[in-house]
Amino acid sequence: MNLHQLTSETRREFLKQTGRFAAGATLAAVAAPKVHAGEDNTLRIALVGCGGRGNSAAGQALAVQNGPIELVALADVFTEKVAKAAESLKGSGERYKVPGDQKFVGFDSYKKAMDCLKPGDIVILATPPVFRWVQFKYAIDKGLNVFMEKPIAVDAPTAVKMFELGKESVKKNQKVGVGLMCRHCRSRGELFKRIKDGQIGDLTLLRAYRIAGRTAKESTPRKPENEASELLWQIKWFHSFLWASGGSFSDFLVHNVDECCWMKDAWPIEAQALGGRHYRGDNVDQNFDTYAVEYTFEDGTKLMLDGRTIDGCYSRHSSLAHGTKGSAVISEHGHMPSRARLFSNQDAGQMGKISDANVIWRCKDPEPNPYQLEWDDLVAAIREDKPYNEVERGAEASLQAVLGRMAAHTGQVIKRSDLLKHDHEFAPNVDKLTLDSPAPLLADANGKYPVPMPGKTTKREY
Numbered sequence: 001m002n003l004h005q006l007t008s009e010t011r012r013e014f015l016k017q018t019g020r021f022a023a024g025a026t027l028a029a030v031a032a033p034k035v036h037a038g039e040d041n042t043l044r045i046a047l048v049g050c051g052g053r054g055n056s057a058a059g060q061a062l063a064v065q066n067g068p069i070e071l072v073a074l075a076d077v078f079t080e081k082v083a084k085a086a087e088s089l090k091g092s093g094e095r096y097k098v099p100g101d102q103k104f105v106g107f108d109s110y111k112k113a114m115d116c117l118k119p120g121d122i123v124i125l126a127t128p129p130v131f132r133w134v135q136f137k138y139a140i141d142k143g144l145n146v147f148m149e150k151p152i153a154v155d156a157p158t159a160v161k162m163f164e165l166g167k168e169s170v171k172k173n174q175k176v177g178v179g180l181m182c183r184h185c186r187s188r189g190e191l192f193k194r195i196k197d198g199q200i201g202d203l204t205l206l207r208a209y210r211i212a213g214r215t216a217k218e219s220t221p222r223k224p225e226n227e228a229s230e231l232l233w234q235i236k237w238f239h240s241f242l243w244a245s246g247g248s249f250s251d252f253l254v255h256n257v258d259e260c261c262w263m264k265d266a267w268p269i270e271a272q273a274l275g276g277r278h279y280r281g282d283n284v285d286q287n288f289d290t291y292a293v294e295y296t297f298e299d300g301t302k303l304m305l306d307g308r309t310i311d312g313c314y315s316r317h318s319s320l321a322h323g324t325k326g327s328a329v330i331s332e333h334g335h336m337p338s339r340a341r342l343f344s345n346q347d348a349g350q351m352g353k354i355s356d357a358n359v360i361w362r363c364k365d366p367e368p369n370p371y372q373l374e375w376d377d378l379v380a381a382i383r384e385d386k387p388y389n390e391v392e393r394g395a396e397a398s399l400q401a402v403l404g405r406m407a408a409h410t411g412q413v414i415k416r417s418d419l420l421k422h423d424h425e426f427a428p429n430v431d432k433l434t435l436d437s438p439a440p441l442l443a444d445a446n447g448k449y450p451v452p453m454p455g456k457t458t459k460r461e462y
Helices: 011-018 053-062 079-095 110-114 129-142 155-171 188-198 228-237 245-265 368-385 389-412
Strands: 043-048 069-076 102-106 121-125 145-148 176-178 205-214 271-275 290-296 302-309 317-324 327-331 341-343 358-361
Touching: 011 302, 043 053, 053 069, 053 079, 053 121, 053 368, 069 079, 079 102, 102 110, 110 121, 110 129, 121 368, 129 145, 129 155, 129 228, 145 368, 155 205, 155 228, 155 389, 176 188, 188 245, 205 245, 245 290, 245 302, 245 317, 245 327, 245 389, 271 389, 290 327, 290 389, 317 358
Parallel strands: 043 069, 043 121, 069 102, 121 145, 145 176, 205 302
Antiparallel strands: 205 317, 271 290, 290 302, 317 327, 327 341, 341 358
C-alpha cells in the first residue's frame, strides 16, 4: 500500500461498497486441484491490496509475455486505493478487464475478488502482511496459484501458520511466488553458484546494510475528526505498527537477510542485537530508528546487519560476503542492479575506487529486472505445471526478520528454536476484523502506543 492521505469516508459508503458480489463467481470444491490455466489458456488475476506494491506487482504480471493473461478483479479496504489502482492499471491495455462490479472494498473483499477466479488462476496478495495467512488460506481452499508480497509473517505464531499452509499448498500442487525478488536475479544466481564452487573459499563473514533517511512515512497522533476509524488508520500507517507489518525491520531489512542467507545456503540459529529510538517528537510508531544485529549460523559464521532510518546520516544499501580466499558483492547499492562481483582479496564493500585487478568475476550488464523475472518464472511454472512453491523460504526469511527484530526489541539473545515456540501473536483475531472492530493495538491517554523497551520488556516485544 502507498501511505497516502485517506479521504474522509463514511461508514455508509464502506458498507455500500462491501455489499457488492462478484457476478458469475465460481467456488472451487476440489480437494487436490490440478493447477493449470483454463481451457482457453488465459490466466486470470485478482489483485488483493491496491497500494503501490500491489499495483506494481499487477503491472509486472500483465507484462509477462507467455500466453494470454488478464486482470479481472480488485480488492482493498480503502475505496480510493481501488479507484487509483483501476486508473493506473488501465494503462495495461486489453489485459485490464475489471468490470465495475468486480471492484471490492472491505475486510471481506479478498474473498469476493478470489471468487471471481477459477482454480489455476492467480491471486496477488499485497495487503499489509498481517492478513497474509488469512488470505492465503482462502486461496488454498479455492485452488488458486498465488503471488504474495514479503514479509509473509509478522511474528513467530504467524510464521508457524505460514509454514503449515505452505505444506498444504505444496500437496495441492499450487504454484506460489513470494516477493523476495532478489532470489530471481540471474546475476546473484550466478554468484551463488560460484560461491558454492569455492571461488572465494569458505564463507567467514556476511555484512548487510540498509542505512538511509526515513524509509517509511511517520505517523503522528490520529485526529478522530479528520481520520477514519482507529483500525483503518492503523492499517493506513501499517509500517508504524508491529501487528500490521512487523514494522520497518521486517518490511525492509528482510531482503538483506534473505540474500545473505542464500549465499550462505543456511539460516541463522540465533541473534543478538542493539537498537534505539531517536528524535521522536510527536511520532507514535513502534519502530526503532537504528538496528544492529549479529546473526549466528550453526557453524559459527556471522551475519552482521545494520539498519538505520535517520535523515542527514551516511547512507548505504548493500550486502557483502567474505571468504577465506576472497570476497563478494551480493548487492552494491539497492536491490537492482546487483552489480555482483567476486574479488581475489577482501576489497568487496570498500569505499572509494576498487582496483579491477582484484576482480575475478563480474556479472553481465545490463541486468534483467528481478521484479519482472519473479513473475516470468511463476507464470512459466504454472503453464508448464512444474513444481514451484516459495512459501517455506518466504516464511523462514520472515521468521529470521522476527528473530533479529525481537533480539533488538527485548535486548536478549534469541534462539530460533525458542522463537518457534513463542506465543505472542500480535493480532490473533485478524481473521475476524470488521469495520466495527477495535484496533489490535490501543493508544494511551496521550495518544501514544506501547513501544519496545529492551531490558525492561524481555519476554515479548511490547
